[in-house]
Amino acid sequence: MTHANAPLTELGRLRLARCVVDDGWPLRRAAERFQVSVSTAWRWASRYRVDGPAGMTDRSSRPLTSPNRTCARLERRIVKVRLDRRWGPARIAYLLDLTPSTVHRVLRRYRLARLRHLDRATGAPIRRYEHPAPGDLVHVDIKKLGNIPDGGGHRVHGRQIGDRNSQRTPTAKRNAYRNPLLGYGFLHNAVDDHSRLAYTEILPDETQHTAVAFWQRAQKYFHSNGITVVRVLTDNGSCYRSRLWRDTLTTAGISHKRTRPYRPQTNGKVERFNRTLLEEWAYARPYNSEAERRAALPRWLHTYNHHRGHTALNGLPPASRVPNLSGQYI
Structure with missing residues (x-):
């Protein structure tokens, strides 16, 4: 997929490269004709010489090497903790002294399912089903x-007022200790x-x-x-x-x-x-x-x-x- 701000489509790149390689245009003239920089014209011409028309497609911007990437040994520890304990990125990060974002990237890299998609008891993916017609199940x-007692319970007013309202509820029964049973x-x-x-x-x-x-x-x-x-x-x-x-x-x-x-x-x-x-x-x-x-x-x-x-x-x-x-x- 071509970048939204790219001045050339794949067809435009191919035309530029053919002008330089096949027709012998100078790089500066081709760059002015297609309204791109000289370095851009050189890049597409070079790719055309090596790969032909197939080289006009976009390539990944991922670097060839990642010196700061988490080492394989630590990645294996992250995956092992996830599979054994079924913890989320934050808890794994605290255990291994990492940042949660690093753990999250490793889990995504290994395509491990989110915890909400797993059965916590077994670790197996949850099997979801739906019967084809209403009434089948x-x-x-x-x-x-x-x-709730009359006047509101402890969730609204707190424990003290909630207990007082319970005592004042006329329909509440009493146990042997005269405590209200709602x-x-x-x-x-x-x-x-x-x-x-x-x-x-x-x-x-x-x-x-x-x-x-x-x-x-x-x-x-x-x-x-x-x-x-x-x-x-x-x-x-x-x-x-x-x-x-x-x-x-x-x-x-x-x-x-x-x-x-x-x-x-x-x-x-x-x-x-x-x-x-x-x-x-x-x-x-x-x-x-x-x-x-x-x-x-x-x-x-x-x-x-x-x-x-x-x-x-x-x-x-x-x-x-x-x-x-x-x-x-x-």
Whole structure:
């Protein structure tokens, strides 16, 4: 690719070189004719004598030798630490007394994958997949979330005021030491693998009956949007290992798959949705009560499904992959 400020294209260089070499023009006359310096005219004429027309292309500006390049022994140490400990450039630099930019250049030179593209447990590249159609696989998971006291919690006001608000919350139960127990909300989430369409409810527990009732409502939601669920993927929680859950899916003709123990990456799409849910809804702004936060969930969920750009969908919302999301074809 020719430099943006280069006065000559490859064809112009070839014409200049032919004028000097083939037609015998003086270098100064050729330089004036093509409006370049004499040294430039000499360079292209010299390359034409050696390589012919092929020598008119741009060459790399990389020097033939790099005296200050990191030695091979130190590069091997950097690569070994990266593979053994899976550290980033900054931590490797502190260990080996280098600068992070030097370590980063070495890692790029050896084409080592970024840490976010690796499985931290094994060091193997993460295998990403996506089923071809909505409903081929739905990820289901539960996220436990602490309730907010009336007046706001410690995340907003600090520990002292947050504890005081907890004491004053009328709905809070008390333990044997008269300490308030605000309890938890359980976010039951279902995310379609292909479209990332999400359905969420906040429920009081994670028992098998609650999980089954949630799934029945989630299935109706997906069906109302033209999605027929074929498979469901969950972790190995007790509610998902129950006979009630198994029989419910079997009756609906749905195949149930579970992740390997201690491998949440397998259910990564809903795990990533949990993180998004916390960052953009649960902890996105200071709520004065749990009721206020829960009231904001439906609107946020609508924004997520219809308007929020998804990086895995090239900046489009999940609605772009669900033609019947508005229900107009039923």
